[in-house]
Amino acid sequence: MNNICLLGLSRSGKTCYLYAATNVLSRGIKSGDDSISIISTNEQQCIRLNKGIEDMERGWWPEGSKQTMTYPFEFMIDGQKQFPFTIYDYRGGALNDTSDNGQDDRNELYETFENSSCIVFLIDGYTLLDAIDSNCVQKENKGDNEEHFTRTEAINQIKYMEVLVDKCRQRTGMSTPILLVITKKDIFSPEELDAGINLLRTELPTLFSRRNDMIVGITSVALGRNLHAGDKNNAGKKELTGVLTLNTSQNIHIPILFALFQGVEVDSESYQLMKRLFRSDVIKLYKGGVPAVICF
Numbered sequence: 001m002n003n004i005c006l007l008g009l010s011r012s013g014k015t016c017y018l019y020a021a022t023n024v025l026s027r028g029i030k031s032g033d034d035s036i037s038i039i040s041t042n043e044q045q046c047i048r049l050n051k052g053i054e055d056m057e058r059g060w061w062p063e064g065s066k067q068t069m070t071y072p073f074e075f076m077i078d079g080q081k082q083f084p085f086t087i088y089d090y091r092g093g094a095l096n097d098t099s100d101n102g103q104d105d106r107n108e109l110y111e112t113f114e115n116s117s118c119i120v121f122l123i124d125g126y127t128l129l130d131a132i133d134s135n136c137v138q139k140e141n142k143g144d145n146e147e148h149f150t151r152t153e154a155i156n157q158i159k160y161m162e163v164l165v166d167k168c169r170q171r172t173g174m175s176t177p178i179l180l181v182i183t184k185k186d187i188f189s190p191e192e193l194d195a196g197i198n199l200l201r202t203e204l205p206t207l208f209s210r211r212n213d214m215i216v217g218i219t220s221v222a223l224g225r226n227l228h229a230g231d232k233n234n235a236g237k238k239e240l241t242g243v244l245t246l247n248t249s250q251n252i253h254i255p256i257l258f259a260l261f262q263g264v265e266v267d268s269e270s271y272q273l274m275k276r277l278f279r280s281d282v283i284k285l286y287k288g289g290v291p292a293v294i295c296f
């Protein structure tokens with residue numbers, strides 16, 4: 001049960017998130033007196049991850065993914081291996097691609113649900129801003145995104161997640177916990193973020209229904225401050241402007257740890273060390289549509 005699927009439509013921020021989060025987690029974070037960390041267990045993938053974040057630090061965003069990438073890791077406490085897990089970074093285009101290729105990619109993705117203890121769905125911050133009532137959105141944020149959605153388009157994109165959740169239920173026969181991750185938190189004001197969270201709760205009735213006891217978490221992440229994409233270089237990569245913050249200040253560590261947390265034995269040492277990181281200001285939890293606290 002140790003697969004983490006990073007789902008989300010194209011450009012929602014999956015690959016950038018993966019590069020930044022695995023970098024922060026592999027350097028280790030403190031939980032009380034202990035340190036928790038991850039280590040990449042495949043040399044080639046380790047090099048790929050390092051190169052990805054190094055390029056970002058040099059000022060280049062990664063290109064859009066052309067195929068699914070699989071990254072094996074071990075979870076560690078104080079440098080000692082505890083259990084293996086795998087992160088899948090999908091080609092987001094596959095989710096809403098109508099070609100046969102898209103269908104093949106989707107089938108491959110549905111298979112990984114069977115060994116996932118949590119589904120992590122990344123919601124593009126710009127799409128969420130387009131989806132919320134324009135009265136709540138500051139003008140300067142709206143101007144920055146190259147591609148704008150109408151409100152209905154944006155809501156439809158977000159609602160696509162319900163189809164995936166339904167697929168997952170059919171495949172696994174159970175209500176796998178879901179984590180909704182709002183990406184690009186740096187473009188939101190606190191009021192806009194609250195409006196975004198409220199929108200998710202009202203527009204996704206299958207996830208927040210009183211009629212099931214599904215666990216759903218909502219968190220938001222940013223990889224830095226004032227991040228923007230500039231012109232493309234010769235290799236087709238877009239320039240990264242702004243400041244990258246490769247630390248835990250903007251919740252980078254939360255999604256991967258929350259997904260792992262769903263799969264570890266309750267009250268094991270790993271469980272205890274992770275649990276204390278999920279403060280209510282970094283992740284909001286719901287069970288059966290109503291706010292919940294971590295003791296499930």
Ligand SMILES: Nc1nc2c(ncn2[C@@H]2O[C@H](COP(=O)(O)OP(=O)(O)OP(=O)(O)O)[C@@H](O)[C@H]2O)c(=O)[nH]1
Binds near residue numbers: 008062185222226227
């Ligand atoms: N402001 C801001 N922009 C971000 C952040 N993370 C990613 N972006 C922007 O989002 C773009 C898309 O990110 P990717 O990680 O490539 O998206 P993806 O989900 O992997 O897309 P596919 O590979 O097509 O599925 C980046 O090129 C950046 O311009 C962030 O934390 N803040």
Ligand SMILES: [Mg+2]
Binds near residue numbers: 016064090
């Ligand atoms: Mg990608």
